Amino acid sequence: MNVKLNRRSFLTMAGVASGAAVLAACATPVAAPGEEPMAEDYIVNHWTWLSASDAEVWGAHIDNFNEAHAGLGIQIERLEVSSNEYKTKVLAAAATGQAPDFGWADAGERADFIADGVMIPVEEHLAEAGLDWSDFTALSVAKGRYPQFNNQLYHMPLDAMTWQLEINLDHVEEAGLDPDSPPTNNDELLEWSKALSVQEGDTVVRSGFLMTGSGLHVAFIWGLVAHQMGFRITNDELTEVCVNPDAAKEAAQWTLDLFDVHKVATRDVSDRYKAFGTGEGSMFITGPWTLNGYIEQGLNFAVEFTPNIGGELATRLSVGSQEMYIQEDESRYARSAEALTWLSDESFLWTTQGRGAACRQSILDRDDYKAHRWEYRQPFVEGMEFATFIPPKLKAAPDFKYYTSPNLVHRIIDPVWQGDKSVDEGVDELCAAWEELLAAE
Amino acid sequence: MTTQRLPAEASLRDRLRRMTWKGERIEWSAYFYVLPFFVPFVIFTILAIIFGAYVSFTEWRIIGDPLWVGFANYVRAFNDDFVPKVWGNTFQLAAIVVPGTTILALLFALYVNQRLRGFTASRLAFYAPRVVSVTVVGLVWVWMLDTRFGVINQYLHKVGVPYIPWLTNPDWVLWAVGMTTIWWDLGFHMVILLAALQDIPSELKDAASIDGASALQQFWHVVVPLLRPAISLVITLEIISAFRIFSQIFVMTQGGPAGASFSIIFYIYERGFMNTELGYSSALSLMLFLTILVVTLIQLRIIRERA
Numbered sequence: 001m002n003v004k005l006n007r008r009s010f011l012t013m014a015g016v017a018s019g020a021a022v023l024a025a026c027a028t029p030v031a032a033p034g035e036e037p038m039a040e041d042y043i044v045n046h047w048t049w050l051s052a053s054d055a056e057v058w059g060a061h062i063d064n065f066n067e068a069h070a071g072l073g074i075q076i077e078r079l080e081v082s083s084n085e086y087k088t089k090v091l092a093a094a095a096t097g098q099a100p101d102f103g104w105a106d107a108g109e110r111a112d113f114i115a116d117g118v119m120i121p122v123e124e125h126l127a128e129a130g131l132d133w134s135d136f137t138a139l140s141v142a143k144g145r146y147p148q149f150n151n152q153l154y155h156m157p158l159d160a161m162t163w164q165l166e167i168n169l170d171h172v173e174e175a176g177l178d179p180d181s182p183p184t185n186n187d188e189l190l191e192w193s194k195a196l197s198v199q200e201g202d203t204v205v206r207s208g209f210l211m212t213g214s215g216l217h218v219a220f221i222w223g224l225v226a227h228q229m230g231f232r233i234t235n236d237e238l239t240e241v242c243v244n245p246d247a248a249k250e251a252a253q254w255t256l257d258l259f260d261v262h263k264v265a266t267r268d269v270s271d272r273y274k275a276f277g278t279g280e281g282s283m284f285i286t287g288p289w290t291l292n293g294y295i296e297q298g299l300n301f302a303v304e305f306t307p308n309i310g311g312e313l314a315t316r317l318s319v320g321s322q323e324m325y326i327q328e329d330e331s332r333y334a335r336s337a338e339a340l341t342w343l344s345d346e347s348f349l350w351t352t353q354g355r356g357a358a359c360r361q362s363i364l365d366r367d368d369y370k371a372h373r374w375e376y377r378q379p380f381v382e383g384m385e386f387a388t389f390i391p392p393k394l395k396a397a398p399d400f401k402y403y404t405s406p407n408l409v410h411r412i413i414d415p416v417w418q419g420d421k422s423v424d425e426g427v428d429e430l431c432a433a434w435e436e437l438l439a440a441e
Numbered sequence: 442m443t444t445q446r447l448p449a450e451a452s453l454r455d456r457l458r459r460m461t462w463k464g465e466r467i468e469w470s471a472y473f474y475v476l477p478f479f480v481p482f483v484i485f486t487i488l489a490i491i492f493g494a495y496v497s498f499t500e501w502r503i504i505g506d507p508l509w510v511g512f513a514n515y516v517r518a519f520n521d522d523f524v525p526k527v528w529g530n531t532f533q534l535a536a537i538v539v540p541g542t543t544i545l546a547l548l549f550a551l552y553v554n555q556r557l558r559g560f561t562a563s564r565l566a567f568y569a570p571r572v573v574s575v576t577v578v579g580l581v582w583v584w585m586l587d588t589r590f591g592v593i594n595q596y597l598h599k600v601g602v603p604y605i606p607w608l609t610n611p612d613w614v615l616w617a618v619g620m621t622t623i624w625w626d627l628g629f630h631m632v633i634l635l636a637a638l639q640d641i642p643s644e645l646k647d648a649a650s651i652d653g654a655s656a657l658q659q660f661w662h663v664v665v666p667l668l669r670p671a672i673s674l675v676i677t678l679e680i681i682s683a684f685r686i687f688s689q690i691f692v693m694t695q696g697g698p699a700g701a702s703f704s705i706i707f708y709i710y711e712r713g714f715m716n717t718e719l720g721y722s723s724a725l726s727l728m729l730f731l732t733i734l735v736v737t738l739i740q741l742r743i744i745r746e747r748a
Contacts, residue, residue, distance in 0.1 A: 088714045091503040112717070116504040203604075205589060213609045214698035267698070268588045268609045280589065398716055406696045406703070406711055411523055414699035418611060 041075040044332075044339045047090065047103040049083035053292040057354040064349070065342055076339055084405055087113075090325060094118045099325035101336040107144040107155035107319035112395040114149050120324050120333070121152040122340075129337035131156070131344060139384060140359035143319040146393055148238070155321035156340055158347055159356025161287045162383040163224070163316045165307065169300045171196050171206075171282040182304040189283075189307045193264035196282035204266040209258055210281025213267025214414040216403060218255065220316070221285065222413070223402035226251035227389040228310025233400055234392040234438065241438050242431035251310065252416060252423040259417070267417065287318070288380040289355045291373065303379045305386075316403065317387035320356055357381040396437045408433055490730075497723035507720070514724035524725070526700055527708045528732075530615065534704065535683035537619035538626070542679050543672065545623060546630035551660075553631070554638045564635075568628035575625060579692030582621040583608065586693075608694060611701035618689050618702055625689075626682065630675045637671030638664070673744045677737055684733050705729050 050058050062078045069075060079100070081089055086103070090113070093099045099118065113119045127133060133141070136157060144155030165182070172179050175195040183189040193208030211218045231247035234240060242248065258265045269275045276284040277297055285306055294301060306315040322340055327333065344360065351358035352372040357380060358364050370378075391401045399408035412433060416426035451459075460467045497514055499507030518524050553564045570578065585592050586607040594604050607617035641664060649659045665672075687706040690696060696703035696711070705725065713722030 085714050088503065088717055091717060095503050112502075116502060118504060215695060268606045270608045270694070270697070271583070278590065405715060406700075406707075407715070410697075411700055411703075414697065418699040420611075420699065 041073055042335055044074065044076045044102070044336050045100040046076050046078050046339075047081050047086070047100040048078060049081055049086045049104055051080075051083070052289075054289055054355055055080060057292075057350060061343065061347070061350050061354070064346065065339065068342070074335060074339065091116065091118060094326055097328045099327065101327065101332055102322045102324045102340060105155060105321055105323045107140070107157055107321040108146070108393045109391060109397045109401075110154060110323060111146060111148065111393050111397060113323070114146060114154060115395050118326055119154050120326055121154055122156050122322075122324050122337075123153040125324065125333050125337040126156060126341060129334065129341045131337070131341040135360050135362050137359050137361060137364075137384075139317070139387075140319050140321075143317065143390065144321055148393070155319070155323050156344060157319045157321045157359035158344065159320040159351050159354065160359055160384055160387070161289070161318045161320060161356040162380050162387040163220075163285050163287050163306060164379040164383050165304045166276065166284045166286055166290065166294070167302050167304060168196075168276070168279060168282045169302055171279070179302060182302075183283075183307050184305070185307055186309045189309060190262060190264070193258070193283065194262060197264045199263065202263075204263050204268075206279070207266050207269065207275070207281040208264040208283060210269065210272060210276055210284040211255070211258065211265045212269050212272050213259075214417050215406065215410055217272045218417050219402040219409055219413055222248075222251050222255045224285070224306070224314070224316060224389055225254055225310050228308065228312050228314050230310070230312065233434070234394070238392060238394060238438070238441075241434040242427075245427055245431055247310075248427045248431075249423050252413075252427060254309070256417065256423065285315075287355070288357075288377065291355075291376050291380075292353075295373065295376065303376050305379050305383055313386045314389045315383055315387050316389045317384065318390075318403075319359070352377075357384055394438070395441055399437055400434065408437075493723045494727055496719055497727050498720070500720045502717045503719065510720065514721045515728075517721060518724055518728060523700070523703070523708065527703045527705050530701065530703055531684055531686070531705045534615050534619055534622075534686060534702075535680060537615060538622050538683045538686075539676060539679045541619060541623045542626050542630055543675050546627050546675060547634055547668075547672070549627065549631045550634035550638055553635055564631075567631050570625050571628035573625075575688040576692055578621060578625045579689050582617070582624075582689075583693050586617050586621075609698055611699050614694055614698060614702045618686070618693060621689050621693065622683070622686065626679065630679065633675055634668065634671055637668050641667050669744060673741060676740055676744070680736055680740060681733055684729060684736070705732075 046062070048055070048058060059078065062076050066075050090099060090103065094116075110119060123133065137160070140157035140160050141153065144153050144157060145151050146154060167179070167182060169179055177192060177195055183192045189209065195208065196206070197204055197208035198206035211221050226248040229247035229251050230244045231251065232243035235243050259267060269280060272281070272284065272286070273290060273293070275281045276286075276290075277294060277299060291303075306313075322343070324333065324336055324340075347358065347360065348363050348366070348369070351363060352369065357377075358369065363369060364381075391397055391403075394400055398404060401407065402409055409430065412430045413426050415421035416423055421429075457469060458466075496507060498509060498511060500510050500513075501507035549563075549567050553560050553567070584590075586594075588594060588604050588606045588609060591607070593607070594602075598604060605613055607613050645663050645667070646659050649663050654662065685706050686704050687710065690702050690704050690707045691710075694702040696707050706729070709722045709725045709729070712718045712725065
């Protein structure tokens with residue numbers, strides 16, 4: 001029998017079939033008859049913005065938790081989120097009642113989240129889960145407290161990172177310098193920088209002292225030196241910005257002079273990590289997350305303490321930590337605290353093969369703590385003694401930081417490094433902008 | 442919409458089936474096919490634009506209700522010293538990318554259309570960059586444009602050109618981003634122009650040839666006028682794309698050096714996503730939308746007037 005399928009019938013049938021397929025795809029899956037429903041683990045949702053080798057080691061730490069808790073009814077589900085979008089995504093998730101249970105943060109830099117009610121204080125929850133707060137270093141805990149929020153603790157510290165000086169030993173040997181007497185002050189740093197720099201004509205082709213020509217790293221070097229010279233972004237009470245602005249101007253001039261007067265740095269560096277790895281720079285102030293990559297690459301380098309350039313020895317401190325987010329179902333806090341306690345108690349792997357120094361005294365005291373790549377890690381760990389350079393704990397913290405993605409600081413100060421704005425204009429403009437932001441707090 | 446005269450007892454199904462629009466029977470099942478696109482389009486585009494316009498009049502950090510602030514975000518944008526800079530950067534970038542892409546795409550399309558030896562391989566080579574993710578393109582070009590080690594400077598240096606600080610000098614960075622964008626975008630526009638070229642009847646060129654027109658005259662007086670709609674489309678798409686440029690800047694420069702490559706979209710992203718100032722970034726987005734609209738309308742008007 002011949003059946004004629006006209007266009008209308010074909011369209012109708014195809015449309016109905018597609019609609020049915022879409023509806024079927026949207027339907028909730030049900031267990032097949034006779035199948036036993038699987039016993040489900042309690043899932044703790046964790047978000048992280050770690051990347052590269054950090055993400056690998058952290059992933060292994062989470063996997064260790066899941067392995068240790070297999071069959072015990074609790075597992076951690078890890079989701080990697082881009083660091084640039086982390087805050088927005090957490091806020092959006094919290095607004096819809098879907099916030100992760102806990103996630104990564106730099107301790108002390110989340111006043112905005114606390115003001116928004118996105119985070120909860122962690123001290124009691126974790127103590128109830130058995131975390132021994134007395135075992136934590138005082139510095140790491142202090143960084144997670146917020147004076148403007150009843151001095152409550154909002155972060156569980158996991159690692160303390162300081163910024164120290166990495167030196168390319170091949171360049172040192174080539175320049176005839178003594179690697180056992182690294183620079184410790186401004187004069188020595190300049191002497192080493194000049195000896196290590198390479199010029200072709202008037203152009204610096206290898207930076208004795210590596211800095212980027214704009215953006216995060218040069219702003220950070222300026223900020224660090226300014227801090228050592230006595231400049232403070234805010235006073236301790238967070239009521240005044242730009243304490244001792246002349247020191248900030250002096251430090252900015254010092255930074256500029258490295259490019260233009262001493263000629264020990266070139267503005268032709270955009271990727272500082274790549275530049276140090278490829279030998280375009282000889283000395284590089286950076287953090288411990290760089291170690292794994294450079295060691296695996298086979299770079300011949302050493303790590304030394306950050307020199308005292310400005311008169312008061314200091315370096316930046318960042319405390320990698322976990323924060324707990326607001327949940328509609330408050331019973332989740334106890335399970336999250338249980339997971340976090342384990343992650344802290346067992347953080348030996350993270351603080352030896354991962355990054356930073358342990359924040360637990362019991363780990364720092366272990367004999368084997370110094371076994372893994374200690375010659376590189378030692379300055380980062382012991383340099384905590386003078387790591388006093390930290391961003392203020394303000395709601396507008398992203399615009400008060402030097403060491404961050406493009407922000408207010410870079411927009412205002414970058415033209416100074418390019419010679420489009422004077423040091424005085426740059427610092428004065430930045431102070432005025434900060435003052436406005438502080439007033440809006 | 443009209444309905445044919447039906448007996449009173451006609452069912453709803455029959456009525457729907459007989460409905461007409463401008464004398465044509467309505468094909469209801471066709472609308473069903475449009476639905477999978479239309480519904481997400483309304484939800485994620487139309488409603489999002491309307492909501493974005495509303496948010497631009499508020500202060501909102503995602504958490505809590507938006508706080509109505511009237512035109513405060515727009516006033517702020519007009520007082521923000523950085524806004525003219527990012528708008529200027531974006532216009533400069535568009536001035537590099539739009540003519541660069543259009544002219545090169547046309548040249549490539551003309552070359553491929555000649556069907557010379559190896560034209561298939563050329564067509565593939567010209568289109569290939571387009572299938573690569575723009576993130577990968579950005580990463581590769583960062584290496585290629587490196588001042589000391591980049592392959593581009595290495596070759597230029599061989600012919601006596603000094604090392605160019607493509608990504609580290611404010612005077613060069615937009616050229617670097619522009620070159621990358623042109624390389625990436627070229628293939629897509631070449632295909633549009635090639636299709637238009639292949640639509641031109643050969644009789645027209647033959648007639649011009651018989652009338653004594655040279656190859657250049659044929660191109661200018663026959664081919665270009667007939668290509669005008671396609672060229673207009675390419676320019677329009679490229680203007681929109683240039684004003685919305687983000688990924689290349691995010692991967693290659695992060696807006697630097699000294700803000701010289703900060704585009705409007707990158708500033709919107711920085712304020713909205715990194716500082717959670719959604720009201721302000723929505724206001725900037727709406728201003729960008731209007732800018733694109735005005736520039737596109739002017740461009741269409743110019744091309745139409747010349748046609």
